[in-house]
Amino acid sequence: MKIRTDKSREVLEVSRFCSPEMAASLTTPLSPKFSVSNGRKPSNKIQRALTAFHQKGNECTRTPILRREILKGLAVIPATLIINKEPPYSEAREVEVGSYLPPSPTDPSFVFFKASPKDTPALRAGNVQPYQFVLPPSWKQMRVANILSGNYCQPKCAEPWVEVKFEDEKQGKVQVVASPLIRLTNKPNASIEEIGSPEKVIASLGPFVTGNSYDPDELIETSVEKVGDQMYYNYLLETPFALTGTHNLAKATAKGSTVVLFVASANDKQWAGAQKVLKTMLDSFQV
Numbered sequence: 302m303k304i305r306t307d308k309s310r311e312v313l314e315v316s317r318f319c320s321p322e323m324a325a326s327l328t329t330p331l332s333p334k335f336s337v338s339n340g341r342k343p344s345n346k347i348q349r350a351l352t353a354f355h356q357k358g359n360e361c362t363r364t365p366i367l368r369r370e371i372l373k374g375l376a377v378i379p380a381t382l383i384i385n386k387e388p389p390y391s392e393a394r395e396v397e398v399g400s401y402l403p404p405s406p407t408d409p410s411f412v413f414f415k416a417s418p419k420d421t422p423a424l425r426a427g428n429v430q431p432y433q434f435v436l437p438p439s440w441k442q443m444r445v446a447n448i449l450s451g452n453y454c455q456p457k458c459a460e461p462w463v464e465v466k467f468e469d470e471k472q473g474k475v476q477v478v479a480s481p482l483i484r485l486t487n488k489p490n491a492s493i494e495e496i497g498s499p500e501k502v503i504a505s506l507g508p509f510v511t512g513n514s515y516d517p518d519e520l521i522e523t524s525v526e527k528v529g530d531q532m533y534y535n536y537l538l539e540t541p542f543a544l545t546g547t548h549n550l551a552k553a554t555a556k557g558s559t560v561v562l563f564v565a566s567a568n569d570k571q572w573a574g575a576q577k578v579l580k581t582m583l584d585s586f587q588v
Contacts, residue, residue, distance in 0.1 A: 398467065399438025411435035411581070414467075416477075421445075421464045423559075426456035429464065429479050430556045434563065434586040437578060440469045451479070459484070461509050464561075472575035473546060473567030475582055478509045480560045492532055493555040499523040499534040502553055502560075510536070510551050510564050512544030519543075528587055531556065535583070548572040550583045561588050 402412035415433040416424055423429040428451075443466050447453065451462030458481055466476035482489075485505050486496045496502055500523065507515025522537040536551040543549060546566035553562045563586040565579040572579075 395441050395443060397438060398436060398440050398442060402438070405435040405585075407585075408435065408581075410437070411585075412438045416465060422450055422452040422455045423458075423462065423464060423479055428456040428458075428557075429559050429561065430588050432464075432477060432561060432563075432586065432588045434475075434582055436467055436475065436582055437469065437472065440467045440472070442467050443474075461506075461562075469575075471571065472578055473565060473571045475563065475565045475579070478506070478562040478564060480506060480509070480562065482555060482558045482560055485555075485560055490557060491555060493534055493553060493560070494532055496555060496560070499525065499536070502534055503536055503551070506551075506553060506560070506562050507538075509562060510538060510543070510545065510549050510566075511540050513542070531588060533586075546571070548576075550579055552583050552586050554588050556588050 398412050398414065402414055405411040405413045413433065413435055416431050418425040421429070424431065445463045445466060449463045451458045454460075454462075461478050461480035461484070464477040464479050466474060468474040482491060482496075485491075485502070488495060493502065500517070500520070503510070503520060503523075504515065504517065507519075511519075519538045519540045520536065521539050524535045526533050526535060531554055534553045536549075536553075538549040538551065539547065540549050541547050543566070545564065546568045548567045548569070548571075550565040551562060553560060555561070563583060565583050567575055567579060
């Protein structure tokens with residue numbers, strides 16, 4: 302599309318070469334996604350502006366449109382337009398979590414986050430068990446892109462998805478990643494130990510820690526801990542080429558039909574001052 306402004310006549314001129322089919326598509330008065338709140342139809346002036354393209358043979362000819370005619374027509378359209386769209390798939394709020402999360406019962410300098418069905422599609426589908434962790438009150442919960450959230454494939458996703466993520470510019474970021482259990486083992490309801498060793502599990506989930514690739518040489522330390530009846534694998538990784546950050550902490554466990562992975566990431570500058578904070582967040586993670 303080419304738009305030319307002629308200041309002497311105050312006109313907008315629009316031209317496009319198109320097929321008859323394309324010309325017909327351009328003359329639709331209004332998108333069905335919009336409706337005027339009081340039920341009135343748009344003015345004739347607006348209709349003329351929107352149908353300014355007209356067909357002549359196999360091309361759309363140029364049609365001058367008076368700018369003031371468009372503006373006058375817009376003035377009579379009510380300010381409130383109802384736009385049909387899907388409801389939000391997440392309750393993420395990009396504000397400091399200290400403004401709405403309760404203090405941690407074990408350390409008041411942190412706040413307590415416990416995921417609920419309103420937070421993610423997988424929790425609403427019952428595909429992931431609720432999880433919890435603490436984080437500093439200055440962090441913000443970020444929105445997860447729909448294509449990454451598993452919203453389109455629940456409850457039978459074949460690939461891992463991102464549950465929630467939180468960030469702080471000075472300290473780093475954390476995210477919870479969930480993977481279908483069948484991606485790692487054919488045994489139903491397998492525990493993390495039944496899937497394999499810590500090294501085997503991180504070999505499968507490593508790319509979801511780094512955001513790109515995983516090299517076994519990046520694994521610095523592993524440990525195993527048991528909280529109640531739930532077993533966890535803990536990891537420390539130095540990842541110079543990772544998209545998530547040069548330093549990564551991770552914690553994995555399996556429950557039901559899902560393997561859940563908590564990842565805390567930081568670059569070199571963040572790591573220097575926030576290593577203890579990230580470790581506290583990792584240690585607090587439970588499913």
